[in-house]
Amino acid sequence: LQxxxxxxxxSIGLAMLAGPPKAGKSWFCLDIAQQLxxxxxxxxYIAAEDNSRRLxxxxxxxxxxxxxxxxxxxxxxxxxxxxxxxxxxxxxxxIYKKHKPNCIxxxxxASVLQPTASTKNYDVTVQxxxxxxxxxxxxxxxxxxxxHTKKQTDYTQTPIEQILGSTxxxxxxxxxxxxxxxxxxxxxxxxxxxxxxxxxEFLLKWNGGGFDxxxxxxxxxxxxxxxxxxDYIKQNPECTQKQVVCGIKKGQGRVSKLINQLLEKNLIxxxxxxxxAQ
Numbered sequence: 001l002q003x004x005x006x007x008x009x010x011s012i013g014l015a016m017l018a019g020p021p022k023a024g025k026s027w028f029c030l031d032i033a034q035q036l037x038x039x040x041x042x043x044x045y046i047a048a049e050d051n052s053r054r055l056x057x058x059x060x061x062x063x064x065x066x067x068x069x070x071x072x073x074x075x076x077x078x079x080x081x082x083x084x085x086x087x088x089x090x091x092x093x094x095i096y097k098k099h100k101p102n103c104i105x106x107x108x109x110a111s112v113l114q115p116t117a118s119t120k121n122y123d124v125t126v127q128x129x130x131x132x133x134x135x136x137x138x139x140x141x142x143x144x145x146x147x148h149t150k151k152q153t154d155y156t157q158t159p160i161e162q163i164l165g166s167t168x169x170x171x172x173x174x175x176x177x178x179x180x181x182x183x184x185x186x187x188x189x190x191x192x193x194x195x196x197x198x199x200x201e202f203l204l205k206w207n208g209g210g211f212d213x214x215x216x217x218x219x220x221x222x223x224x225x226x227x228x229x230x231d232y233i234k235q236n237p238e239c240t241q242k243q244v245v246c247g248i249k250k251g252q253g254r255v256s257k258l259i260n261q262l263l264e265k266n267l268i269x270x271x272x273x274x275x276x277a278q
Contacts, residue, residue, distance in 0.1 A: 001196050004036055004041065004102060004103055004142050005032055005035060005036065007192075007197060007198065007200070008175070008177060008190075008192050008197065008202070008213075009032065009103075009142055009144065009175065010142065010174070010175060010196050010197065011102070011141075011142055012136060012137060012140055012141065012142060013133070013136050013137065013142060013143075013174040013175060013195075013196065014129065014132050014133040014136045014143050014145070014172070014173050014174050014175070015142060015143070015144045015145070015173065015174065015175035015176075015177065015194070016109070016144070016145050016146075016147055016163075016169070016173045016175070016176050016177065017029065017144060017145070017146050017147070017177045017179065018146075018147040018148065018149050018162070018163045018164070018176070018177070018178050018179070019148070019149055019178065019179030019180070019188070020148070020149050020151075020152075020179070020180075020181060021148065023179045023180075023181060023188060024179070024186075024188060024204075024206070024210075024211065025107070025146050025179060026047070026050065026058075026107055026146070027058070027209070027210045027211060028179070028188075028204065028210065028211050029045065029105050029107055029144070029146060030045075030058060030059070030062065030210060031210040031211050031212075031213075032103075032105070032144070033045055033070055033103075033105065034062055034064055034070075034210075036069075036102065036103055037064055037065070037066050037067070037069035037070050038064065038065040038066065040066065040069070041069065041101075041102040041103065042069050042071075042099060042100060042101040042102050042103075043069060043070050043071070043101055043102065043103050043104075043105065044070075044071045044072075044073070044095050044099055044101040044103075044104045044105070045070065045071070045072045045073070045104075045105045045107070046073045046075070046082060046104065046105065046106045046107065046111070046112075047072055047073065047074050047075060047107050048073075048075035048076075048081075048082045048106070048107060048108060048111030048112075049075060049076065049107065049108060049111065050074055050075065050076060050107070051074055051075075051076040051077045052074040052077040053077075055072060055074050058209070061208075061209035061210070062209060062210065071099055071101070075111065081111075082111045082112060083112070084111070084112055084113060084114055084115065085112075085113070085114040085128075088112035088113075089131055089132075089135055091112075092104060092112075092135060092143075093135070093139075096139050096141065101141065102141055102142065103141060103142040103143075103144060104141060104142075104143050104144070105144045105145075105146070106143065106144070106145045106146065107145075107146040108145070108146045108147060108148070109132075109145035109146060109147050110147070112132075113128050114128070120165065120166055120168075121166065121168075122166050122167065122168040122171075123168070124166075124168075125165060125166035125168030125169055125172070126166075126168040126171060126172050129168065129169060129172040129173055130172050132145065133172055133173070133174065145173075147163065147164065147165075147169070148164045149162040149163055149164055149178065149179075150162055150163075150164050159176075159178040159180065159191040159193075160176060160178070160193065162178060162180075163176070163178065173194075174194050174195045174196060175192070175193075175194035175195070175196065175197055176191075176192070176193050176194055177190055177191070177192050178190070178191045178192075179204065182221055185206075186206035187203060187204060187205050187206050187211075188203075188204040188206075188211065189201055189202070189203060189204070189217045189221065190202040190203070190204050190213070190217075200215075201217045201218075202214065202215055202217055203215065203217040203219075218265055218267060219267070222267075225250070225254070225258055226258055226261055226262060228248050228250075229244060229248060229255065229258045229259060229262060230262055230267055230268065230277060232244055232247045232248050233262075233268055233275050233276065233277045234277040237276045237277065238271075238274040238275070238276055239274065239275055240273050240274060240275070241255060241256060241259060241273070241275070244259070244275070259275065266278060
């Protein structure tokens with residue numbers, strides 16, 4: 001297995017980036033495009049819900065080494081809408097014949113699917129996404145589609161269950177990337193799973209004009225006091241709870257609770273009365 005973007009985007013196949021509205025999915029698409037084109041790959045970005053002005057503003061915040069390697073279709077600045085259904089498959093085939101991209105990004109996937117007044121059932125969903133999956137395999141490229149997640153509810157959902165629409169999506173798409181908000185921060189977590197990738201969770205660190213991909217998502221989700229305790233234990237391995245209390249100048253009851261939270265997250269271990277960071 002080869003990757004275009006290791007370890008989250010295989011070089012061939014259908015991948016999906018899903019997330020809530022305004023989470024920064026389009027920014028992350030440009031981040032992916034930037035990394036791929038900087039490495040010499042060709043990328044075609046179908047930005048169906050963007051116009052040329054907004055895309056230009058975003059691109060000016062980035063420094064592409066090889067900007068000529070990125071081709072963009074700004075959907076809202078074109079006289080005709082992006083083709084849908086079977087016409088969309090033909091359109092993507094024509095893009096490949098002309099530009100030979102290694103990756104085609106479709107933002108959002110709804111722009112190329114057949115519109116419907118009702119929720120699509122499992123079979124229809126599988127048929128639509130299977131056409132895109134088969135196209136990626138036939139062309140030998142990565143097709144990355146952007147989609148939305150459901151509105152937050154009171155009950156807990158797995159990241160895959162958050163994807164809007166039929167379960168036929170997760171059954172057909174080969175690589176799933178689900179962005180999730182981190183309360184109080186511009187950073188995002190990125191849950192990744194699929195047929196050819198290892199299930200993992202990453203941190204997308206907001207840099208003012210996109211995201212940097214990091215692997216320490218658990219630490220990023222910690223509260224300020226939790227991080228303070230963790231940092232102290234990292235700097236003072238095999239320390240006792242009493243030493244932590246003295247070191248960060250917080251009450252023993254508060255420190256005991258914070259330490260238990262870190263133990264539950266498997267970020268620290270205990271041996272006797274001594275604590276060490278993982």
